[in-house]
Amino acid sequence: MNFKKENILIVDDDIHVLELLKRHLQSMQYYTFKAVSVKEALSILKSNRIDLLITDIKMPDVDGFELMKYVSEHYPSMPILVISGYVSAKEALEMGKSGVIDYLVKPFTKDELKTSVSKSLSGPSQQHPREVTTTAYNFRELVGNSPALNQIKEIIHRVKDIKATVLIQGESGTGKELIARAVHYNGKFSRKPFIAVNCGAIPEDLLEAELFGYEKGAFTGANDTREGFFQAAEGGTIFLDEIGNASPKVQNSLLRVLQEKEVQKVGSQKSTKIDIRVIAATNSNLANAIKQGKFRQDLYYRLSVVEIMAPPLRERTEDIAPLAKLFLQKYAMEYKDRSMTIGSDTLEILERYNWPGNIRELENCIQRAVIMSDGEIGPKQLPDMFKFQINFPKDGIKSLAEKEKEYIQQVLDLVENNKTKAAEILGIDRKTLRAKVG
Template identity: 60%
Template sequence: MRLRKENILIVDDDLHILELLQRHLHSWNYHTYRAVSVKEAVAILKDTHIDLLITDLKMPQIDGFELIKFVSEHYPDLPKLVVTGFPSVQDSLKAIKSGVVEYLTKPFTKGELQAAVAKALPKASKEPVKNTVPKSKHQGEIIGASEKIEEVLQIIDRVKDNKATIFINGESGTGKELVARAIHYEGKFSSAPFIPVNCGGIPENLLEAELFGYTKGAFTGADKDRKGAFQAAQGGTIFLDEIGNASLAVQARLLRVLQEKEVVRVGAQKPEKIDVRVIAATNNNLPEMIKKQTFREDLYYRLSVVEIPLPALRARMSDIPLLVDKFLFKYGVEYKDRFVRIDPEALEVLKRYSWPGNIRELENVIQRAVIMCDKMVTIKDLPDHLKYSLEMPEHKLVSLAQMEREYIKKVLRSTGNNKTKAAEILQITRKTLRNKLDES
């Protein structure tokens, strides 16, 4: 007797076959999910524990072989059973080499299907399949295997089940909101609301009303009482992105919220108690802002009970292949209706670049490359500024000073001529950078 119902995913563009398979599997007390395309199947795999995949091979757009390859790479322990109406020796050998454990030809009997499923699931009742990306640790949408990301994931794991105030610090494009979402959705409060607020994208005179709510008549246009983001996040998490852009007045009110665990709507007198986890983030240097008296020191210490420093992409270059694979799959399916690969030489170009725009810039580059490529992303599909290399012909030997100037120019090109960002990458001051440029 089985200890639990196994989850079986059936993939076939023939609705009659889907219904037949589902009816048989239900009669044997299996739980089924069904998909009419590889796109739909992948979406189910990402969100659902599956014990066995049953798939057809011949399907429009993305075929079953591509799905088998994807599953073999991303869910290596998941057994695969092929059901096909177009059998061939070549296809059967290809399927077996791809890790398929059973191969059925249509039409098949109910007994043949039952035997194939039972053979493919000898351990399913005892050992659930682990659906994990090999060699990559992840929380939510955060992907990486580097030491820097491992440190971030460890902190997330420690804080996800409590409501300590968290401060995420990192450059633009490093994935601060992804970290905030991982903390919320991977923890025990995931069923409660997650409310993101971009403090830099809301006009200063409206930010207080957005955060704390307002009463009818509090200002022109306030025709009824309205809850703010803090009330909407009750029991869950509010994510204050770009907190460094909040005015001193808003900062003062935030400090009181953190101290008293209550908010007062704009135009009201009576406070409202709240139970909310606060996660704040910025790409600004808050200690420098504190020195300039543009950010409150007491609020900074209230926000940074737990601080998560998020590394720039150039500090975790070993994660680039994993991120590239993620974005190739995402945009390959969206734009090409198939899985797009990348030429090793093009991947090497991506691994040499300094990525001043971090993961957001990498994603944009891959999105563009998928649109521009034919069957595979090659060097020609990458932006020109990525193709530039400092490598020179062996016969062209230059002085160290000239080599330095060439490298400075390369970094400037990679940052879109942003001298502040270039100085950070080169680990020199803007004044030193300006002097070196004047020398050239």
């Protein structure tokens, strides 16, 4: 089926309503996610890009209003459509405050649904289009219990409520952005914006205008005065991803912003004060870039008041199993509508692999395994490269000399330390044996 690009999350405790809505929406070519409770809805929201929320109001445990409140705070640009039995005036008023665009009273026809959905999707939304992401994350979402990750959680705890700059370094896919979000969303500025800017994705000549805004007429095409990412993040956090790719000109401007705490729009003579926390991330080696004269050392110092090193996954193998299980639940629910399991032998294979693409690679691997599997995930569902892996022991790969020593010791133990016998079995003379045992 050819789906439209919109993802719709439907939340209702009545599975018959859910099923019906799903069928209707799919026949309109929307992609759907279902949740029977607010709790389930939250976990779907955190790991998927949702374009429209359709929710019931009366649900056991946590009701639809709580969900609406959460969504309007954390995903302010997400439209909400309410489906409900009788709606009281008070409830209608509450809904208005939560940014609900439309509501449908049950029972409704397919045509009424269609009209409301397209109205909601084209309603007042998208406050921060462009490169901005507004997904929220919680601390508990940093899955893993390795000493390295726990140390990172400790740093997050210390910096979440202050505005010191944070520099996160690490290989691709190690969770740098998730760490940045955890700093923001766990702190007291979490209700203010978190604006993520990929410095590597914006064309170099536009980056300055995008970051700091511009005045009308500042350059060809600047038909209006416009705010930049820095102004949009006022009071909150700006996340400068791939900072290593910032041009010398942008580096100069950033240094100024950090020193003076004010920004100047492109083409303007006036500076304005800003109150903002800057978190930067890079997977390139900034120390090398500084040596090569490509990155300003003074800017590096300004950005790295607090430094976080996101270690590669192969250096925290304890985190592999919990992460694999997390992704397994996520994709099993998404693709198969149920939970799935993974065998301990398969987890061991995953733990032995060196994961050059880190957590993102692990996620892709599990995603694929879920698609390829009908029940438990076994070694068969892993990509081919795992099949050719030698079964290296968990404690790492040993050198020949180490292995030799180990073997000699085993033989010596077997013959109760009788060196003549051992030398005979090993096919070497006693002198060589003595030299090798050391």
